[in-house]
Amino acid sequence: MSDTMKAAVFVKPGTIAVEEIPKARVQQDDDVVIRVVRACVCGSDLWFYRGLSGQEPNSQIGHEAIGVVEEVGSAVESVKTGDFVIVPFPFSCGKCPVCKAGFESVCPHGGYFSASQAEYLRVPEADGTLVKVPGSPEDYDDATLASLLTISDVMSTGYHAAASAEVKPGDTAVVMGDGAVGLCGVIAAKMRGATRIIAMSRHEDRAALAREFGATDIVPERDQAAIDKVLAMTDGYGADAVLECVGSKQSFDTAIALVRRGGVIGRVGLPHDVTISAEGTFYGNIGIKGGPAPVRHYDIDGGLLDAVLKHEINPGRVFTAEYDLDHIQDAYEAMDQRKVIKALIRF
Amino acid sequence: MSDTMKAAVFVKPGTIAVEEIPKARVQQDDDVVIRVVRACVCGSDLWFYRGLSGQEPNSQIGHEAIGVVEEVGSAVESVKTGDFVIVPFPFSCGKCPVCKAGFESVCPHGGYFSASQAEYLRVPEADGTLVKVPGSPEDYDDATLASLLTISDVMSTGYHAAASAEVKPGDTAVVMGDGAVGLCGVIAAKMRGATRIIAMSRHEDRAALAREFGATDIVPERDQAAIDKVLAMTDGYGADAVLECVGSKQSFDTAIALVRRGGVIGRVGLPHDVTISAEGTFYGNIGIKGGPAPVRHYDIDGGLLDAVLKHEINPGRVFTAEYDLDHIQDAYEAMDQRKVIKALIRF
Structure with missing residues (x-):
């Protein structure tokens, strides 16, 4: 030996x-x-x-x-x-x-x-x-x-995003990030009973895998265009749950703009230079949970x-x-x- | 008429x-x-x-x-x-x-x-x-x-703090703020089954009412002294749930320092100039939920x-x-x- x-x-x-x-x-x-x-x-x-x-x-x-x-x-x-x-x-x-x-x-x-x-x-x-x-x-x-x-x-991390976002049966969930964690987040949202799963992806191979995993919609847009699209898809109310699997300020700001009032952002993307305004999320009753996945x-x-x-x-x-x-x-x-x-x- | x-x-x-x-x-x-x-x-x-x-x-x-x-x-x-x-x-x-x-x-x-x-x-x-x-x-x-x-x-707002903090049977809950909302938060934490309820209060009349409502411990200290005391009371781990019923930066920072890793801060204090570091809460898996009470x-x-x-x-x-x-x-x-x-x- x-x-x-x-x-x-x-x-x-x-x-x-x-x-x-x-x-x-x-x-x-x-x-x-x-x-x-x-x-x-x-x-x-x-x-x-x-x-x-x-x-x-x-x-x-x-x-x-x-x-x-x-x-x-x-x-x-x-x-x-x-x-x-x-x-x-x-x-x-x-x-x-x-x-x-x-x-x-x-x-x-x-x-x-x-x-x-x-x-x-x-x-x-x-x-x-x-x-x-x-x-x-x-x-x-x-x-x-x-x-x-x-x-x-990655699968546990995707699941932590969905669990932290409190995805429940019948929900509309948005998944930010089309890396392995985001794709596993799609699986997790489906496991927890989300009926509409919107995957944010602009890469054809990843979007295809997201669909295979249970995504019902793909949104390739970013920033305001992505926000507008998801709001239009949800009658202006936003998604019940957002799985934030990126960690950038851009992704976080988009998540806050996308989520329904009273909804929760489950975040597992390692944050880099992100600060959260306590006021903005407060008046929308927006929850933020997550971290390294157990x-x-x-x-x-x-x-x-x-x-x-x-x-x-x-x-x-x-x-x-x-x-x-x-x-x-x-x-x-x-x-x-x-x-x-x-x-x-x-x- | x-x-x-x-x-x-x-x-x-x-x-x-x-x-x-x-x-x-x-x-x-x-x-x-x-x-x-x-x-x-x-x-x-x-x-x-x-x-x-x-x-x-x-x-x-x-x-x-x-x-x-x-x-x-x-x-x-x-x-x-x-x-x-x-x-x-x-x-x-x-x-x-x-x-x-x-x-x-x-x-x-x-x-x-x-x-x-x-x-x-x-x-x-x-x-x-x-x-x-x-x-x-x-x-x-x-x-x-x-x-x-x-x-x-106020009672509904105190309850929203406890529900947002996900207080559950057996929990140790800390209530920040000894105004009417904080005091009602004590009632709510007890309703939800918390067995140890630590009320932060330095006013005798309010502390007495907190005890009547179900507080098991009163902490009159503030800032680092309060943090040290609560950590000592919880074997260094922090409280399972924190009800943030103040809204100031001081209160928020104390709440983050007091909460157990994986715990949730239920916040109902109207925030004034509070920003939350996404990094700090992330690596503790600390959740933040709340807002105006439904x-x-x-x-x-x-x-x-x-x-x-x-x-x-x-x-x-x-x-x-x-x-x-x-x-x-x-x-x-x-x-x-x-x-x-x-x-x-x-x-």
């Missing part, structure tokens, strides 16, 4: 290397080490790839993975060697009031992974973090494995794992290209240039 | 006059005119009284009333002459998607009253606005009439009318002094100087 492993490393903006580094090992009693079976590149990884957010040079990267338990710390009770698991992008204690309220993604004792684009991954607080999948990876076809991978982040909560209590295993949803369709770890630079480039919606890394 | 009526009129900051003006009359088919039985002065009336917000000189004022139907427009179906009614501070069509979603207070076809401190009051869109009370005012004692008056605004929704569907009629709640206790209309200047002064919590106007 080798003492090293291959791992993707951020060198500088635009450059991702694959290096041999010391293999991930159990360091604490509650750690587990996973052999990664599938990982992927996230839209949020593009922030450091493009030099728009800070990332330590020569640091490991990646936060989405499924895999098999390779090594188990002495205090871990919920999984054993050989178990097939989903690794949510946040790790969490699973026991504090924040976790118990269903918000593991902001557990004050937890954090976020940044090392999953590698052959092995150390998982701290394994009992409070991992989501167990029945059987082993060999029991599932590629499409199902891809969908299981999405519930480590993946484990939605996978287990929210039924996402079940829905994938029963093939009721197929969020893995967001992966439009796959790469091996040695070619991860190509995966980043393809996503940066919007040639693929989301890039899967196969091990 | 006289053609004039007595009405309170805003003259200039600090001066409220009582004048004989033309009596309120039905002007539209869906109007009703009410003979006012009880009205009151609202904390929000102090904004114009203090010259801090605009109000037309020589304009009528007041937005809380209960009374008896005096005159009925030809299109009105839900009430008849002699009916006893609560007049919610907003009027609303009752038929549009915003009203049907339970947000009558922001109905795009509605508005807000500003004429209820008078002997008679014209109510537009009566079928979508009024809340009928069984019997007539003579059937109720003064305490019950006072409580019925509160569900035209009084009619809570009175009827939310059970506030029932709770008052069954004497399960006694929000009328917030009235600590009463005046007749001729002495309304005294009522404003007493509230301005915090000599009374809320001033009732008896007709």
Whole structure:
């Protein structure tokens, strides 16, 4: 058994290397080490790839993975060697009031992974973090494995947008953002019973996938033209719920203008320089909820794992290209240039 | 029958006059005119009284009333002459998607009253606005009439804070603001099952009433000292729900610092120069909901009318002094100087 492993490393903006580094090992009693079976590149990884957010040079990267338990710390009770698991992008204690309220993604004792684009991954607080999948990876076809991978982040994040926006049966929901998260938001809005789902998309491939996922209408316009169109589609009242899956000021302002009075904006796009006027939203009784998605909560209590295993949803369709770890630079480039919606890394 | 009526009129900051003006009359088919039985002065009336917000000189004022139907427009179906009614501070069509979603207070076809401190009051869109009370005012004692008056605004507004904050059984809730709305927020948090209710109050009379209404703890500190105290009381995690019943930047910042990650701030304090950092709330998964309270929704569907009629709640206790209309200047002064919590106007 080798003492090293291959791992993707951020060198500088635009450059991702694959290096041999010391293999991930159990360091604490509650750690587990996973052999990664599938990982992927996230839209949020593009922030450091493009030099728009800070990332330590020569640091490991990646936060989405499924895999098999390779090594188990002495205090871990919920999984054993050989178990097939989903690794949510946040790790969490699973026991504090924040976790118990269903918000593991902001557990004050937890954090976020940044090392999953590698052959092995150390998982701290394994009992409070991992989501167990029945059987082993060999029991599932590629499409199902891809969908299981999405519930480590993007599908759960899309669901968090819909849940935060309080989408309920009969609603008209608008989804801002046609990246993998927005597309998964369409799936989530449909799961929660929205009867009209308006996807904001100006890219033909993404719009087609949005329709496949349940979007009833596509709006390619932006800004005031988009607002006018959605208001016209809703008799001037606006949408019952808005899923904000972008995070820019432009997207946020559009969301506020689009939502029906008394409606809620569920936001999961990482905000960049956004401030919200307390007055504007107050006099419309507009709610704003959301943040990093509590993946484990939605996978287990929210039924996402079940829905994938029963093939009721197929969020893995967001992966439009796959790469091996040695070619991860190509995966980043393809996503940066919007040639693929989301890039899967196969091990 | 006289053609004039007595009405309170805003003259200039600090001066409220009582004048004989033309009596309120039905002007539209869906109007009703009410003979006012009880009205009151609202904390929000102090904004114009203090010259801090605009109000037309020589304009009528007041937005809380209960009374008896005096005159009925030809299109009105839900009430008849002699009916006893609560007049919610907003009027609303009752038929549009915003009203049907339970947000009558922001109905795009509605508005807000500003004429209820008078002997008679014209109510537009009566079928979508009024809340009928069984019997007539003579059937109720003064305490019950006072409580019925509160569900035209402050009790419903306190309830909106609690509902927007998603207070649920077992929660720890913090109530910011010890005015009538905050005190009613304590009642609402208890109605919704909060087991620990922390009222922020530094006034002995208000703290005593908060305790009577169900507060389990009183925090007289402000700013960082208040934050430290509440965090210490909640093992460092913060409160599950915060009812923001003030509206200042100071109060809002404190609310954000106090709330548990994943918790919701229910805000009903009219915001003044408040902006919210989208980043700060995002990474705590902190929700912000609220606005003007949909009084009619809570009175009827939310059970506030029932709770008052069954004497399960006694929000009328917030009235600590009463005046007749001729002495309304005294009522404003007493509230301005915090000599009374809320001033009732008896007709």
